[in-house]
Amino acid sequence: MTTKPKVLISDKMDPNAARIFEARGCDVDVITGETPEQLIARIGEYDGLAIRSSTKVTKEVLAAAKNLKVIGRAGIGVDNVDIPAASAQGVVVMNTPFGNSITTAEHAIAMIFALARQIPEANARTQAGEWPKNAFMGVEVTGKTLGLIGAGNIGSIVASRALGVKMKVVAFDPFLTPERAVEMGVEKVELDALLERADFITLHTPLTDQTRNILSRENLLKTKNGVRIVNCARGGLIDEDALKDLLVSGHVAGAALDVFKTEPAKDSPLFGAPNFICTPHLGASTTEAQVNVALQVAEQLADYLVNGGVTNALNMPSLSAEEAPKLKPYMKLAEQLGSMVGQLTRDSVPRISIHTEGAAAELNMKPMVAAVLAGFLRVQSDTVNMVNAPYLAKERGLEVREVKTEREGDYHTLIRVSVKTESGERSVAGTLFNNVEPRLVELFGIKVEAELAGHMMYIVNEDAPGFIGRIGTLLGENGINIGTFNLGRREAGGEAVLLLSVDSAVPETVLKQACALPGVKLVKALAFA
Numbered sequence: 001m002t003t004k005p006k007v008l009i010s011d012k013m014d015p016n017a018a019r020i021f022e023a024r025g026c027d028v029d030v031i032t033g034e035t036p037e038q039l040i041a042r043i044g045e046y047d048g049l050a051i052r053s054s055t056k057v058t059k060e061v062l063a064a065a066k067n068l069k070v071i072g073r074a075g076i077g078v079d080n081v082d083i084p085a086a087s088a089q090g091v092v093v094m095n096t097p098f099g100n101s102i103t104t105a106e107h108a109i110a111m112i113f114a115l116a117r118q119i120p121e122a123n124a125r126t127q128a129g130e131w132p133k134n135a136f137m138g139v140e141v142t143g144k145t146l147g148l149i150g151a152g153n154i155g156s157i158v159a160s161r162a163l164g165v166k167m168k169v170v171a172f173d174p175f176l177t178p179e180r181a182v183e184m185g186v187e188k189v190e191l192d193a194l195l196e197r198a199d200f201i202t203l204h205t206p207l208t209d210q211t212r213n214i215l216s217r218e219n220l221l222k223t224k225n226g227v228r229i230v231n232c233a234r235g236g237l238i239d240e241d242a243l244k245d246l247l248v249s250g251h252v253a254g255a256a257l258d259v260f261k262t263e264p265a266k267d268s269p270l271f272g273a274p275n276f277i278c279t280p281h282l283g284a285s286t287t288e289a290q291v292n293v294a295l296q297v298a299e300q301l302a303d304y305l306v307n308g309g310v311t312n313a314l315n316m317p318s319l320s321a322e323e324a325p326k327l328k329p330y331m332k333l334a335e336q337l338g339s340m341v342g343q344l345t346r347d348s349v350p351r352i353s354i355h356t357e358g359a360a361a362e363l364n365m366k367p368m369v370a371a372v373l374a375g376f377l378r379v380q381s382d383t384v385n386m387v388n389a390p391y392l393a394k395e396r397g398l399e400v401r402e403v404k405t406e407r408e409g410d411y412h413t414l415i416r417v418s419v420k421t422e423s424g425e426r427s428v429a430g431t432l433f434n435n436v437e438p439r440l441v442e443l444f445g446i447k448v449e450a451e452l453a454g455h456m457m458y459i460v461n462e463d464a465p466g467f468i469g470r471i472g473t474l475l476g477e478n479g480i481n482i483g484t485f486n487l488g489r490r491e492a493g494g495e496a497v498l499l500l501s502v503d504s505a506v507p508e509t510v511l512k513q514a515c516a517l518p519g520v521k522l523v524k525a526l527a528f529a
Ligand SMILES: NC(=O)c1ccc[n+]([C@@H]2O[C@H](COP(=O)([O-])OP(=O)(O)OC[C@H]3O[C@@H](n4cnc5c(N)ncnc54)[C@H](O)[C@@H]3O)[C@@H](O)[C@H]2O)c1
Pocket: 076, 077, 078, 097, 100, 101, 104, 149, 150, 151, 152, 153, 154, 155, 172, 173, 174, 175, 176, 204, 205, 206, 207, 208, 210, 211, 232, 233, 234, 258, 259, 281, 282, 283, 284, 285
């Protein structure tokens, strides 16, 4: 009986998420509000973890997560997950990049209006019985310039809504193409021009080394006198002390933050500053968005745990549930070929090339490349998998080349893995029989036809009569049963290779005796998953 994957939902999430996990064949526990220590004590039993922003998936949590395969963030930002540590441990990290975009864009628009008409303060004072009709003089947004910093999913929705209320939109985003800017109806500008021209500025970038403090004191001082600023993206994009000073001086006429450098923000320097309004990271908090992201994260995690489908992963190539069954045998073949080369190469390898030919070349290559690298690097570390292999390869300075040839060669489908070593380029190639059964068909230039499975022996010898009998006798005398026997040679009487599958691991002593047989040049034990 196969055991069901176990999932923990550790943040408050729409209850439909748990129902989806159950319907898709997972066991699910919903345990929210635990301390880091409690999570560390519990996490070891789970295959999947579904979170929002409260759970911090730190190195320590990951170190305790011995069975964890996937983390799913019901939302966009994954700054609460240590992605490098997850990747190094082979844990896939997914998010739901679109489910809360409209909601967050609407929050930014709401903030623009709240600032323009000082609604929060007017509301508070009216309810306090003041009726302060003369204390508030707002501004119209019609005809004003909105400066958009970051024009991705949310930024572009904000732009469309702002255009709808007759604002003019200028956008700073180094990755925004001129064509897309035209399509969005915005003017693409440099940051300084935006700072100089905008009546309202709204931020919609992730927090990266490039965007951290993008509204620094220096940049805030370049803004138009009377500018109003909105941040519904990430704390850390604005220098909060400088913003406070400029609100006090009146240079900034208003600021609305949904996000803070430190969250939860309990004592921000901005609290109490004039014309400052804030919400406690509510950008994504609508019924619609929370249903969207909860359903999406549950579908994605279940898909991965049950079928191997990968959607919206931040540290692994995507693989749809439809692609997964088709690619599965290719990934097995790719991993076996990588493993074969890894086990048979002693020299250092500065470059590995993966070449797909025929039907294989029509498929998504990224998962096959990741599988080759996982097989190749597993000889060096048994914690390698498809998630961490590309990172490890990069870390170790291994250049990875990908080549595709759609035309068929000798086989209707083929994967070739070549490594550059000090002694030259060496390659192995494999195909799929009946589209599902992986077979090695070429080994360092010699044609063979072998299934790679379990314990195997690789022998290089001089092609001469009597050798097969001698090796069979040696293994028989040592109680080692031969499963399959595959021979290949360059030419009659030349170098030959023998690839044997055996029912048990071959002891070192037997390998040595095999090595001492006449004509034998090399003997190696191999193992395949
Ligand atoms: N407040 C909330 O509750 C809430 C909800 C959802 C998303 N967010 C945050 O909103 C932000 C935007 O989300 P999104 O879905 O639009 O992301 P996105 O990836 O679709 O868009 C981000 C945009 O920022 C641009 N960018 C990157 N570096 C830049 C730089 N140096 N200068 C200018 N632009 C740069 C990118 O090119 C991209 O177009 C993220 O930080 C996300 O975490 C907050």
